[in-house]
Amino acid sequence: MPTLTFEQMVSALPAGFSSKSLLDELYLKNQWLTNPMLEALTPSMLPAYFCEVEDIWTTMRTMRPDQTEDQRLAEAIKGLQFHSMEFLKLQIEFAKTGAYKSSDYDMVFKDVYGNAAVMQKYLDGLLLTYIAWPNHYRLLNWYRDAYLAKAPPGECLEIGPGHGWLALCQLRSHASNRFLGLDISPHSVAYTRECLKAAGMDQNRWKVLQVDAQKGITGHDKPFDRVVIAEVIEHLANPEVIVEAAIKQSKPSALFFITTVVNLEAVDHIYLFRQLQDVRDFCEKRCGLKILSELDMPVKMNLKDMKDEAYEVALVCRRA
Amino acid sequence: MSNPTISEQVRSIISDVLGVPAASLNADSSPKTVEVWDSVQHLSVVMALEQAMGVHFEPEEIDKMRSVGAIEALVFEKKR
Numbered sequence: 001m002p003t004l005t006f007e008q009m010v011s012a013l014p015a016g017f018s019s020k021s022l023l024d025e026l027y028l029k030n031q032w033l034t035n036p037m038l039e040a041l042t043p044s045m046l047p048a049y050f051c052e053v054e055d056i057w058t059t060m061r062t063m064r065p066d067q068t069e070d071q072r073l074a075e076a077i078k079g080l081q082f083h084s085m086e087f088l089k090l091q092i093e094f095a096k097t098g099a100y101k102s103s104d105y106d107m108v109f110k111d112v113y114g115n116a117a118v119m120q121k122y123l124d125g126l127l128l129t130y131i132a133w134p135n136h137y138r139l140l141n142w143y144r145d146a147y148l149a150k151a152p153p154g155e156c157l158e159i160g161p162g163h164g165w166l167a168l169c170q171l172r173s174h175a176s177n178r179f180l181g182l183d184i185s186p187h188s189v190a191y192t193r194e195c196l197k198a199a200g201m202d203q204n205r206w207k208v209l210q211v212d213a214q215k216g217i218t219g220h221d222k223p224f225d226r227v228v229i230a231e232v233i234e235h236l237a238n239p240e241v242i243v244e245a246a247i248k249q250s251k252p253s254a255l256f257f258i259t260t261v262v263n264l265e266a267v268d269h270i271y272l273f274r275q276l277q278d279v280r281d282f283c284e285k286r287c288g289l290k291i292l293s294e295l296d297m298p299v300k301m302n303l304k305d306m307k308d309e310a311y312e313v314a315l316v317c318r319r320a
Numbered sequence: 321m322s323n324p325t326i327s328e329q330v331r332s333i334i335s336d337v338l339g340v341p342a343a344s345l346n347a348d349s350s351p352k353t354v355e356v357w358d359s360v361q362h363l364s365v366v367m368a369l370e371q372a373m374g375v376h377f378e379p380e381e382i383d384k385m386r387s388v389g390a391i392e393a394l395v396f397e398k399k400r
Binding site: 032036301 | 339351356359362363364367385
């Protein structure tokens with residue numbers, strides 16, 4: 001049962017807030033998707049939440065100057081609906097089968113990463129989950145507090161930046177940060193570039209390239225101080241390849257931010273972690289990292305077929 | 321507005337998906353009153369209704385399915 005009502009949320013909006021139309025769409029017209037977020041918010045969280053909403057929505061609007069606000073809103077909400085509904089449908093199926101649907105990376109590339117129409121919805125939807133899904137909102141804040149505030153500034157690598165929001169946070173977190181993003185999807189590369197430009201990031205500080213990091217990490221001239229691999233390892237058949245490659249290209253003092261999921265399906269998930277310990281073993285025993293801090297976020301779903309617990313998990317690691 | 325057969329079918333489907341007795345459901349039953357009725361269960365209900373009753377719901381309609389009564393009315397309209 002929500003502790004906060006939408007009316008209470010609206011009454012707390014700051015002067016000059018320009019994203020009310022997005023909040024109306026989220027909380028009045030997509031209640032069944034956003035009730036968990038309303039339940040998770042408390043009055044004391046609202047000022048920071050409104051800043052995040054304004055920041056994301058202003059950037060998303062600026063990315064598409066060819067659209068009116070209403071057009072951009074309709075497109076973005078369709079992306080969130082698509083992303084949310086696909087996620088939920090796949091969990092229902094996963095609960096019955098206990099296995100991820102996709103096992104072929106080339107097929108996933110063809111159906112998802114190389115498909116412009118799918119990727120536009122996918123990335124819009126995924127970006128909006130930072131303000132519409134409580135776990136993702138919590139993850140974003142933890143990223144800032146547990147990682148960005150503590151990692152050494154300098155050369156930043158992100159494998160799979162997707163929508164570019166974590167990259168943007170990276171660049172904003174320290175003026176001396178330089179960023180390299182490598183993504184296999186040309187559409188993610190374009191989206192991340194548009195995001196960083198829309199947010200006004202100096203283009204001398206960042207570079208986003210279409211590179212399959214599984215074949216090697218290229219495009220840089222110095223070892224990395226920060227490495228982000230968020231929501232990537234579960235998409236690969238042999239995820240240790242990219243983690244080990246990133247370790248080789250980083251300084252001994254580098255800090256890693258890795259996120260993944262346990263028992264959660266998505267349209268492009270391939271590698272299944274069945275328990276939290278599997279993720280820890282992957283990082284420490286397979287890849288040679290040392291976990292410094294960990295955020296485990298249970299994902300509770302009332303599915304009678306679901307036998308195992310599901311989690312979203314984030315880790316801050318260093319080289320062992 | 322209501323059709324006993326459709327109402328019974330809808331309640332039976334919702335009961336089966338949520339794992340609650342059909343007799344415990346009334347027109348006002350909703351995600352706010354039935355504890356297990358979360359967003360993933362809501363979509364399970366939608367998918368089960370689509371399959372069993374041969375209807376399709378758009379995302380905008382899914383959000384309007386806020387109670388058993390609202391669902392029954394929507395399904396009745398689609399089956400007319």
